[in-house]
Amino acid sequence: MVAGLMSLLLLPSRLSSQPDVLTFDEFEPYLHHQSDTLYVLNFWATWCTPCVKEIPALEKIREEYSNKNLRVILVSLDFPKQIESRLIPFLGQYSIHSEVIVLNDPDSNRWIEKVDPDWSGSIPATLIYHKDSREFYERSFTYDELKIVINSKINEL
Amino acid sequence: MKTISYILLFFLTVSSVAFADGYEVGDKATDFKLKNTDGSWVSLSDFKDAKGFVVVFTCNGCPYAQAYQERIMNIDKIYKPKGYPVIAINSNDVDIKPDDSLREMKKRSEEMGYTFPYLKDDKDNIFKKYGATKTPHVFVLQKSGKDLVVKYIGAIDNNYEDSSKVTEPYLADALDALIAGKDPKPNFTRAIGCTIKTKE
Numbered sequence: 001m002v003a004g005l006m007s008l009l010l011l012p013s014r015l016s017s018q019p020d021v022l023t024f025d026e027f028e029p030y031l032h033h034q035s036d037t038l039y040v041l042n043f044w045a046t047w048c049t050p051c052v053k054e055i056p057a058l059e060k061i062r063e064e065y066s067n068k069n070l071r072v073i074l075v076s077l078d079f080p081k082q083i084e085s086r087l088i089p090f091l092g093q094y095s096i097h098s099e100v101i102v103l104n105d106p107d108s109n110r111w112i113e114k115v116d117p118d119w120s121g122s123i124p125a126t127l128i129y130h131k132d133s134r135e136f137y138e139r140s141f142t143y144d145e146l147k148i149v150i151n152s153k154i155n156e157l
Numbered sequence: 158m159k160t161i162s163y164i165l166l167f168f169l170t171v172s173s174v175a176f177a178d179g180y181e182v183g184d185k186a187t188d189f190k191l192k193n194t195d196g197s198w199v200s201l202s203d204f205k206d207a208k209g210f211v212v213v214f215t216c217n218g219c220p221y222a223q224a225y226q227e228r229i230m231n232i233d234k235i236y237k238p239k240g241y242p243v244i245a246i247n248s249n250d251v252d253i254k255p256d257d258s259l260r261e262m263k264k265r266s267e268e269m270g271y272t273f274p275y276l277k278d279d280k281d282n283i284f285k286k287y288g289a290t291k292t293p294h295v296f297v298l299q300k301s302g303k304d305l306v307v308k309y310i311g312a313i314d315n316n317y318e319d320s321s322k323v324t325e326p327y328l329a330d331a332l333d334a335l336i337a338g339k340d341p342k343p344n345f346t347r348a349i350g351c352t353i354k355t356k357e
Binding site: 045047048049050077079106107108109110112113119120121122123124138140 | 275
């Protein structure tokens with residue numbers, strides 16, 4: 001009875017942490033939001049060591065700029081079969097509150113250049129954009145490096 | 158402080174652009190001399206009878222590289238007899254990725270039964286000369302006199318997840334084109350992969 005009640009209580013939060021799994025066509029609008037917001041889209045995966053290393057920096061940026069027009073979106077390229085086993089536990093373990101979506105579209109040659117024409121396809125990679133002003137970084141960031149980039153952009157808003 | 162920020166910002170932008178250097182299709186590729194898992198040293202010039210090469214930058218741990226292990230073996234099986242052997246290169250820094258040491262590479266090569274050299278790019282930074290950024294990342298070279306000309310750069314096919322759902326076998330198509338005396342179309346494709354790990 002108690003266990004049943006507990007599972008009922010736990011269920012909604014578990015469901016809400018389940019990230020959306022999108023094909024590229026479903027994901028594409030995320031690359032072209034026109035609102036007066038600085039979007040930081042980070043392409044990553046739990047199996048990518050340098051990606052995992054920079055996730056706390058992104059999370060910290062999101063927190064620090066929560067009163068500004070900044071939106072961090074973590075675009076996971078984890079394989080669908082690893083969402084339950086790896087991605088969701090990772091998000092819990094590192095207390096990630098940033099928005100997370102899973103991009104699952106194996107035909108990546110079709111869509112990589114739509115994210116950025118210069119992207120070779122390695123991760124981590126980060127797209128920072130405000131309307132039509134875009135910058136793409138195929139590299140990893142430390143918190144300090146990211147903050148410099150964000151500051152230079154957020155002042156333009 | 159602001160000046161320093163701008164200098165750093167400039168550096169960040171420049172370094173991300175500089176990373177995109179390397180070969181384009183049509184460029185001449187460099188040969189190398191790298192250590193194989195059997196302890197021998199391998200150069201492309203050793204392969205007198207080859208018409209060209211399938212140079213694959215790969216590694217042990219990356220899930221994408223793993224997803225393509227058997228497909229790379231198949232490519233070698235089919236195209237080595239036709240003059241295009243696979244040469245696999247692992248450029249990950251062992252200090253960052255201990256799983257990519259020559260010893261671990263030897264283990265993987267033996268477990269899988271690799272029929273091609275699996276070379277350690279230890280200090281030569283061959284991946285930088287080629288412009289390989291991730292694993293797997295393929296460069297098809299064709300001999301032209303004494304030169305090695307880059308004919309195809311990119312992905313192996315268009316579905317890492319399920320080889321039975323591949324509709325565009327880019328690499329095999331590129332090799333078939335070269336064998337038929339044509340230029341590959343497309344000669345450049347992209348795929349998601351794991352960054353080649355090195356110290357800055």
